[in-house]
Amino acid sequence: MIYLDYAATTPVDERVAEVMSRCLVSPELFANSASSHAPGRRVNQAIESAREQVAGMINAAARELIWTSGATESDNLAIIGAARFRSNRGRHLVTSVTEHKAVLDSCHALEKEGFDVSFLHPDEFGVLAPEDVSAAITEATTVVSIMHVNNETGVIQDIRAIGEICRSRDVLFHVDAAQSFGRLPIDVRADHIDMLSLSAHKTYGPKGAGALFLDARRIGRVAPLLHGGGHERGLRPGTLPTHQVLGMSKALEIAQRNLAGEPPRIAALRDHLWQRISTIPAVQLNGHEARRSCHILNVSVAGVEGESLLYGMRDFALSSGSACISDAAEPSYVLKSLGRSDQLAQGSVRFSLGRFTTRAEVDQAADAFAATVARLRDLSPYGLPDGMD
């Protein structure tokens, strides 16, 4: 089985696993960080120094970072928490139709509470025009939420330009960086980001660990979604999971350190894969050719049914849409927003590459893909389509 689904989740880096395993059995690190006795204070120090470290990676201060259970929770807390807390200033939000479900469903939940949300449409390459964000902002807008890197197509949004617009219009700007951290540099100050969601398991860290950055100068508070105990400045209660926090900070540290070397290597593999796959007739790239994160290659194949395509590739762990919604066999809403038909969206595959992907694996995937497409087209009454439908 060859794993090419790094955008769904990544294996935990050995060095991260070691930090976590040691933490789990450490007599020095098991206490509750909220306890005031010496073991508790020691744990608290470990957590706080991890906080400082992670915050530093995005050019933030430690007190601006809150630990959460993942990017899903971070997205919810940022969007719902900020919108509710500022609801007397206005009840309008701006986002895009290609956001992750955690963002879209948070917005839908707010709609039920009487908020208005503008869902902007990126262009056919998945790129959102900053001017469209600007045009959508009204007097009532309090929060704009735009992801950094799309989890299905890898498309990179121009968050700095959007951040500038939000700052100039005095609107809070939230960025879901679950897919981009460790693949692209992030500087919350330079990018004018007010809230940023991070997830550990997309960068070789543990699942169930995330963080939310909240700019201290711009955001006093958000309305918490969970209550009790006053942890995390009253914004996120619950005993802090030390091993998760230390694992996350180790994973992010490694990713940050590799930022100059790893993404280019992975991008080269991805380009090689695309070069090989693009020779197959009637195959189409989903997303922007250039503005795309190193790790994702999403292609649509005309005239081939999606389930059989994936089944033909079953020696490879691949995704046909976002892993988070792949249980539902509906065609991907992200691909449909690029103008793909139901059939083309269905007949699409996301290859996502990572730290442990080799050139040999990529070649095997390309071979298998070409063979599967050819075989299924042979079987099909439609044969090889003339053009893309």
Place this chain on the structure above:
Amino acid sequence: MIYLDYAATTPVDERVAEVMSRCLVSPELFANSASSHAPGRRVNQAIESAREQVAGMINAAARELIWTSGATESDNLAIIGAARFRSNRGRHLVTSVTEHKAVLDSCHALEKEGFDVSFLHPDEFGVLAPEDVSAAITEATTVVSIMHVNNETGVIQDIRAIGEICRSRDVLFHVDAAQSFGRLPIDVRADHIDMLSLSAHKTYGPKGAGALFLDARRIGRVAPLLHGGGHERGLRPGTLPTHQVLGMSKALEIAQRNLAGEPPRIAALRDHLWQRISTIPAVQLNGHEARRSCHILNVSVAGVEGESLLYGMRDFALSSGSACISDAAEPSYVLKSLGRSDQLAQGSVRFSLGRFTTRAEVDQAADAFAATVARLRDLSPYGLPDGMD
């Protein structure tokens, strides 16, 4: 340093740590359980069999259990989720003043949304009269939330009697079992429990892992607090943390298996500790002498200032209140509800014992406690108090 703060958190059992460490590096178990490819399905199976296992321990079915990030989140989801979802039937809840902050603050959050909450008062021993629950239920009541074992005093509530009352009045009954699982048997059917919160780290499992039981025959849905992706039947989104889930189920399995042997052993140690400490003049037990979980001994000492008492005991990891709120130096609201003065509440210590506690440790704690109390009373202008103030 001798650890006697098992009610705040427990060290991870070696067998649990091993399961988790293996999971973290396993090439078989790192995929995203929401992915439909073979590695994803394999992970999903592991998670589902853990779900079945944990559900079985409380006599529930697998589909009635939702994984969460801890008992705090479970409490919030149960109380806020159920109250909001049923708000058209009524907007009244019943709980007690000695609940954990996760429950109390969830109730306070609901109050801000216009719900009414009755906060019942247990008696001077911390025991809530089921009749008081019955008397508090009105036509508008939708949820009653009463904890099984109190985290400060160890007092056990008669949840079966309360459950019967709730069932007969057609009101949902939520129980916070964070402290009781693995120390007392729990049978959601026999106890008429509709919702039950569990936490892994109170029973030698990982921090940041919890579960919520929702009776399938009584509760179709609750209003989710987090949105996006549809995991956990749409009630709790986010990539499931496989290692946390497997660690939790292993920890609970061990605790359940030890239910006949471990609690009596720990209770004997606790009784020995109390026997020795009770010879110190003007020391008072907080909570009920008999209706008390095996692992907690909470005592108030007259005439001794609390901070110095704890400092004198600094070779022992102990708590003077709930770990979750010990950052705030306010006297414990739980002890105050038993009628203790601020001074007595402050001058109280919670010894909590566990799997790795030895008789020698307990004797050392008793010696140190007696010596510290004597020394501080010597230093005090009040000397030995005549009686309890």
Place this chain on the structure above:
Amino acid sequence: MYSRAVEQAFEHPAHAGKLSGACGAAGSRETGTRVEFSMQVASGRISRMCFQAYGCPHTIAACELAVESLLGHPPEALGCWDPGGAAERLKIPVEKTGKLLLIQDALRNCLQDWDTTELDVTE
């Protein structure tokens, strides 16, 4: 998710292709599934039969199996093909029943086509 039998038939469909002769189809690309059968009859028996399919692995496997089971039988057998039996043999999940009914339709259309042409190659 996919039984061994589905895998076998998906991987090695011995009867893929198109014959001149009677044929019947059902479904469309837009609905995600299209199947087409074609056959030749000799001495009152189906002597050759093929299928083409645009669809999921279950559909492809069920087409292959249908052809295998029909070869050598009189053409009327196309009208009696049993979706339930195929579902059982291939362990096809209930939510895929619609695909089997499509196959049933295509086989019936094929029979009808044969009925109108009655082209027996032995004649």
Place this chain on the structure above:
Amino acid sequence: MYSRAVEQAFEHPAHAGKLSGACGAAGSRETGTRVEFSMQVASGRISRMCFQAYGCPHTIAACELAVESLLGHPPEALGCWDPGGAAERLKIPVEKTGKLLLIQDALRNCLQDWDTTELDVTE
């Protein structure tokens, strides 16, 4: 949280106790802190001095340190005891400043008591 100096003074308070002689107190049990000083003066100098305290470790340590620093000085030194210096030496956190002011009060009360009795044991 607690400096080495606090720990030392808390663990080994050399001047705990009560003397007959001038004394001064401040605080109450209800507010969480009560300190009492007592002293004897010989030849115009503090010859013996003790404290009793119901309070936190910082309070106990600061009392001990105050006594140590005052012994051998003229009683008037009680009026000039410097809370800031004690806070610095013991590394007492700012939120505990109130406790030091209580000690200052008690020392002043003690001086006042001595002023009214003027009991010099050498006389």
